[in-house]
Amino acid sequence: MEDGNENLLTRVFTVTTTREKIIALSDYLNDNDIDFDKVDMEAADLCKTDLNTISAMLEYGVKLIEKTASKPCEADKARQFKNMIKKLKKKMQQ
Numbered sequence: 001m002e003d004g005n006e007n008l009l010t011r012v013f014t015v016t017t018t019r020e021k022i023i024a025l026s027d028y029l030n031d032n033d034i035d036f037d038k039v040d041m042e043a044a045d046l047c048k049t050d051l052n053t054i055s056a057m058l059e060y061g062v063k064l065i066e067k068t069a070s071k072p073c074e075a076d077k078a079r080q081f082k083n084m085i086k087k088l089k090k091k092m093q094q
Helices: 019-031 049-070 074-091
Strands: none
Touching: 049 074
């Protein structure tokens, strides 16, 4: 950032690779004066109200799918939603 008048952009993404490559990427970013932060994306970052809201939305989705699904692959989404609801409820109890 040579003159400080550049338009700065922010992008959020995840990187999946080996530890060594993550370190090399961090070194590259540091060497090129690119600001970055580690972001932990865990359900624990969501409050219980958010998790309850998501669970309620999924339950509503299950009801809609069960009423309207005409194909087995569509009906399977209800099963997937139910499994996600179980995971969320388990997370909320921790």
